[in-house]
Amino acid sequence: MAFTMARPWKDKKTGKLHLRQRTPSDMGRLRGTFVSLPLGSQIKTVKIGEMVQMSLHTRDASEAKRLHAAADVALRRFWEAHRTGAEISDNFSPESNMGRLPKRTLVAQIDSSMPGGDLLTTDALLERWLDYHADKKAKNTLKRYKASLRSLSAFAGERDVRSLTGDDLHAWAEDRRDRDGVSPRAVNKNDLVAASSMFKWAMDRNGGRVMSTNPATGVRLDEPKIGIKRERTFRPDEIGAILRASLGVERHPRDPSISNAARWCPWLAAYSGARIGELCHLRGSDIWLEEGIPVMHLWKTKTGIPRKVPIHAHLIEQGFLPFARSCGSRPLFYDEARHLSSDTEIYEIRRHPVLRRLKREPAGEPPPDPAGDSCAP
Helix, strand or coil: CCCCCCCCEECCCCCCEEEEEECCHHHHHHCCCEEEEEECCEEEEEECCCEEEEECCCCCHHHHHHHHHHHHHHHHHHHHHHHHCCCCCCCCCCCHHHCCCCCCCCCCCCCCCECCECCCEHHHHHHHHHHHHCCCCCHHHHHHHHHHHHHHHHHHCCCEHHHCCHHHHHHHHHHHHHCCCCCHHHHHHHHHHHHHHHHHHHHCCCCCCCCCCCCCCCCCCCCCCCCCCCCCCCCHHHHHHHHHHHHCCCCCCCCHHHHHHHHHHHHHHHHHCCCHHHHCCCEHHHEEEECCEEEEEECCCCCCCCEEEECCHHHHHHCHHHHHHHCCCCECCCCHHHHCCCCCCHHHHHHHHHHHHHHHCCCCCCCCCHHHCCCCC
């Protein structure tokens, strides 16, 4: 009977080759734990799930075959050692003449407790961190960090967070890139920053000093150099296209605040320099006359410092003031009944529907009665 030799698995999206081995049915108890495997001269920590998958960090078939052979042998020995209770060898070579890597015991790291305290999972630490920062960080920051840290929690499973190492954090970062499709830049800028922030807090007085080290320190994925194809700012013709499209926005039949946001927010941003996220929070009561000059009071700002901005004459000419008065003290660009119960920032709720409406509106002339916009449903 002929047996098929295990081969590297190719990721169709990235073209990179991987070790990919199904977890044996009798090893199900190890799912959610970790195994360390050789990758050239390095040791990589990989989470055991339905599959054990590790990037070989190459697209070269011959190099991948060599790396795969050593890792595959090590993983098969790992399974066998857990079946028999034998000591797990540190000789990772598929053939005896391939040499040995620096001594390191391969273990599935299953932690029931740590010295000086009960088991503290990543998820438990995350809940403590979220509770402490609930009124100290911006809602959007908490939402962004929470998504990253939930991923780390799922990766670490029931393992004690205090046993995590830099290799484990790097393995998680690679998993985010290779399995979840997150760009290396986003992993570095978002995921690892969030993890480092939580661990740093866990090391200080406010976090109870439950950790003595920050395993995310110095962990970073290599970022491929990407050529910048264009400037980040809008070009004059693009600005014109957006503003012209906003003039032709039709009233939304069920939620007029969507069409109001699409109609006015681009113009308010263009004339005031305010961020869309700041403008979306405006209420009718935030628009008033000050020494005869119409102003808008931006109370929800990125810096946390409210500011007043004069309203441009062209906005007055278009009928912005009558529109604002029609809203009374209500929000101009969102429906309180629909949106205040959401954890999502108002500008995020508005972003996609507004973009959809602007994209389908032909660039046109102002409507016959620009002052006819109102908050009324």
